[in-house]
Amino acid sequence: MENNFYVKPAGDCAIAVEFKNEISEEVNNRVAILKASIENAQFAGMLECIPTYRSLTVRYDPCEISFDELRKRINEFMEKEGSSTESLAMVYIVPVCYGGEFGPDLDNVSSINGMSEEEVINTHVSVDYRIYMLGFTPGFPYLGGMNESIATPRLKQPRTKIYAGSVGIAGKQTGIYPIDSPGGWQIIGRTPLKLFDIDRKDPILLEAGNYIRFKAIDHEEYQRILEAVEEGKYECEKETITRGGAGNDFH
Amino acid sequence: MTSIRVMNPGMYTTVQDLGRTGYQQYGMPISGSMDHFAHRVANLLVGNAQNEAVLEMTIMGGTYSFEEDVFVAITGADMNPKLNGKRQIGMWRSVYLKKGDQITFGAAKEGCRSYLAAAGGFDVPLVMGSKSTYARGKLGGLNGRQINKADLLSINQSGKSQEDLIGRFVHARNIPVYEKEVVLRVVLGPQEDLFTRKGIADFFSSAYGVSKDFDRMGYRLEGKVIEHDSSADIISDGIVKGAVQVPGHGNPIIMLADCQTTGGYTKIAHVITTDLWKVAQLKTGDSIRFKAVDVSEAHEILKMQEQTIIEIIEGFHCKRLKEDKDLRLSINNKSFEIKVNEVKICE
Secondary structure, eight states: OGGGOEEEESSSSEEEEEOOSSOOHHHHHHHHHHHHHHHHHOOTTEEEEEEOSSEEEEEEOTTTSOHHHHHHHHHHHHHTGGGGTTOEEEEEEEEEEESGGGOTTHHHHHHHTTOOHHHHHHHHTSSOEEEEEEOSSTTOEEEEOOOGGGOBOOOSSOEEEEOTTEEEEEBTEEEEOSSOEEEOOEEEEEOSSOSBOTTSSSSBOOOTTSEEEEEEOOHHHHHHHHHHHHTTOOOOOEEEEETTOSSOOOO | OEEEEEEEOOSSOEEEOSOOOSOGGGTOOOOOOSOHHHHHHHHHHTTOOTTSOEEEEESBOOEEEESSOEEEEEEESOOOOEETTTEEOOSSBEEEEOTTOEEEOOBOSSSSEEEEEETTOBOOOOBTTBOOOBGGGTBSTBTTBOOOTTOEEEEOOOOSOHHHHTTOBOOGGGSOOOOSEEEEEEEEOSSGGGBOHHHHHHHHHSOEEEEEEESSSEEEEESSOOOBSSOSEEEEEEOOTTEEEEOTTOOOEEEOTTOOSEEEEEEEEEEOGGGHHHHHTOOTTOEEEEEEOOHHHHHHHHHHHHHHHHHHHHHHHHEEEEEEEEEEEEETTEEEEEEEEEEEEOO
């Protein structure tokens, strides 16, 4: 098909738009752009979009819009795709207190990779991480872009409880736990931000297609931000950038 | 405002509405009732909005005590509901309960899930726009969990009058029959090209049994192994309920109400929306065959089901049940005890 995308039914109430079968920012940008176009158009029968690495699933109500009509609309959006490649993305600045009680595995990561703890932290905060998709548990970001020099295998014995906000490394991936859960990631720090807060107007902080930049903070600042977060007074620091132009190269 | 006191919760009972829409992109499952048809009809019978929250009971129902007079309706699997331990309660009709009445459910005779709607609906907070319980995420419903003994569930005041609700019932032809062997219609794909031709042929020609692993998240099936072309893994993409996932072991899994939002296994097909209630009413040992339909057929079938809902609503306006009568009937010297409902034709 033209422009290298496929529109297929995913049952009778959803449609899957599949792009090139690879994990790349370029492909994930196309997903994000189509999602934005569909959401901005706000047409009848469209229920919700589920963006993933290289596909967009659109749930619809067939009593309001037919498959053919929806496919036609998607094709129209895709024809205009090129004109919106300059769309903007957001970088969420995520403060992290590294090491100590919040990052019990920071020493593992540094010894396995033959680096000092400080070098690990500097490497971890040095890039903007792409949020390819959210899933697994509510608000869990699948991030791309970690420098492989700090890649570390998972713990042999997973922990039964990892606290919400924990920042970890598993193989070549890095991520943040949105809720308390068991897990085998090497935990290097913790953010006072709540990725998932049921009592907030927007319960989920992050959005797929945007970026995360970690910022090292000390224990004192962690406590200060935590208090503000708990009082509902902390606004996550954000920066607007041009999509795909985060100033790093991590393909 | 009244409430239900839970004397015995049953095997697994949760508060569910039709689900949480709009948060799948953030990793939040839709949840909601497993059998939308039975759920919607239960609400209609007591004058609620179709999306109102109901109790979903699984395999074995509980015992519930009512603190004030209220209309209720029971639909779905027949768990032999009894009033105050004695009298059988009719299903698929509105039932007027008096203060202090108790309903006791037993085990599902056929089917798996039973629904209890109360006029006014259950008063639990909306979490991300829905009253549905998502137990794994510990949110929604009653404190984010299944209901327990001694819980008190508040019921909102119903805006409907007694005259409006009394005697509402569903005509027998519109009451589903829950069978142990079902044919599920599916729309093929979207990853059907990652299976061999033999794999696809086996999927459609074999019977698959429901394994011991079946819950609100999904039903694992057992049967002829479905052959992949090369790999069972894909780059994770979105999942919607009804998806038939086939991991490397080759046995299909039907993803349902609480399924995760994304996943990395090939999806051979999707069960059509109108047939999802059939899955919801299956349990271990029941058997499934798959039959292909295309999207436009699936939509026609969906519209027919919506027509049935309209027919049920229209039925309330012209026919009502009057009180049960127990009669004894003798035919050829054989004696029968029968329960009779007079149907009143309204003007």
